[in-house]
Amino acid sequence: MEVRRITLRLLIALTPVLIGCGTSPSTPATGERIQQHQGTGPIRVVCTTNILKDLVRQIGGERVQVTAIMDGPGIDPHTYTPSPKDTNALTAADLVVYSGLHLEGQFDEALESLKFRGIPVICVTEKLTQETPSRLIQTEEGAADPHVWFSPDLWSTCGECLAEGLSAYDSENSEQYSAAATAFSEQLAQAKHNGIMLLARIPDDRRVLVTAHDAFEYFALAFDFRVQAVQGISTDSEPGLRRINQLTDLLVERRISAVFTEQSVSDKNITALVANCASKGHTLKIGARLFSDTAGAEGTPEETLCGALLHNITQIAIALSESPGDIIMNDTEAKTQVAP
Ligand SMILES: [Zn+2]
Numbered sequence: 001m002e003v004r005r006i007t008l009r010l011l012i013a014l015t016p017v018l019i020g021c022g023t024s025p026s027t028p029a030t031g032e033r034i035q036q037h038q039g040t041g042p043i044r045v046v047c048t049t050n051i052l053k054d055l056v057r058q059i060g061g062e063r064v065q066v067t068a069i070m071d072g073p074g075i076d077p078h079t080y081t082p083s084p085k086d087t088n089a090l091t092a093a094d095l096v097v098y099s100g101l102h103l104e105g106q107f108d109e110a111l112e113s114l115k116f117r118g119i120p121v122i123c124v125t126e127k128l129t130q131e132t133p134s135r136l137i138q139t140e141e142g143a144a145d146p147h148v149w150f151s152p153d154l155w156s157t158c159g160e161c162l163a164e165g166l167s168a169y170d171s172e173n174s175e176q177y178s179a180a181a182t183a184f185s186e187q188l189a190q191a192k193h194n195g196i197m198l199l200a201r202i203p204d205d206r207r208v209l210v211t212a213h214d215a216f217e218y219f220a221l222a223f224d225f226r227v228q229a230v231q232g233i234s235t236d237s238e239p240g241l242r243r244i245n246q247l248t249d250l251l252v253e254r255r256i257s258a259v260f261t262e263q264s265v266s267d268k269n270i271t272a273l274v275a276n277c278a279s280k281g282h283t284l285k286i287g288a289r290l291f292s293d294t295a296g297a298e299g300t301p302e303e304t305l306c307g308a309l310l311h312n313i314t315q316i317a318i319a320l321s322e323s324p325g326d327i328i329m330n331d332t333e334a335k336t337q338v339a340p
Helices: 050-063 084-091 108-117 126-130 152-169 171-199 217-223 241-254 268-279 305-320 324-329 331-338
Strands: 043-049 064-070 095-098 120-123 208-213 226-231 258-262 285-290
Touching (some): 043 050, 050 064, 050 095, 050 152, 050 171, 064 084, 084 108, 095 152, 120 152, 126 152, 152 217, 171 217, 171 305, 208 241, 208 268, 217 226, 226 241, 241 268
Parallel strands (some): 043 095, 095 120, 208 226, 208 258, 258 285
16 A cells, blocks of 8 residues: 655644534533534534535434535545635534544634634544544554545444534434434445445456545555555645656556546646556556545535445446446446445
């Protein structure tokens, strides 16, 4: 597994009214009684990414009304800076949900401001950071890889974490949140099983995923791939020529047939790889654009995490399989199989 260096910024300690795993209204982590949801209407939740929007819907059901600040497939959460309008949306929420592990690299100040307003916040990766031993992938510099959503096992834990946080804030409906987390966990387990079956058509020597940035390490662990990315776990620094040349050599040597662009990252580095390989007589095709840090647009099948995962699995299987015709012919069947 390749985990390259990233530049660590000096991170501001975040201390909003954090509720989540292991907390309850009677035993809050902050030492104060956690505010309870008032009234019978839905909880107005504002979250950062649209992958979280799906998670909040899955766990909160009819009890929540959720909006995402970064609500689209082309938005890069590593570099997105919240506008004053975004900050206003966060401060108008009943409850704020974010992914954490510094995915939302420019949100520190906006999240920090919530503590002064007493707005409860749930970080869905909190439970993962508390685990011993940790299932989080660490970089050489000790930063945890934030791209946990394409690991069905880890995202299931994030669902449990969210259910606990919602239960702390809205204890009357805690059984509903707990049952939803269990159902979502089963849905993810089924998606993982079906995804493994579909990707089994790719032979071992082709199970290398070359992508624009390093967002697929957890996916690789879950589905038995090796990952080579042009950029690191964040998109906030450009790769050097050396990295491009390293990847070109690897692609040519192993005769890897396809690389992948991403919805939320520029294509220019992947395009450079294709040109480099062509100059060395190796034809490299660009597979379909993968969802990495965002799910699809509202109203599409890929707006859910499982839908985006299915898209990625199907497209990877088509691009890297020895007989992609089978998969294209059976695409409808495959979608039926993978989508729980
Ligand atoms: Zn990313």
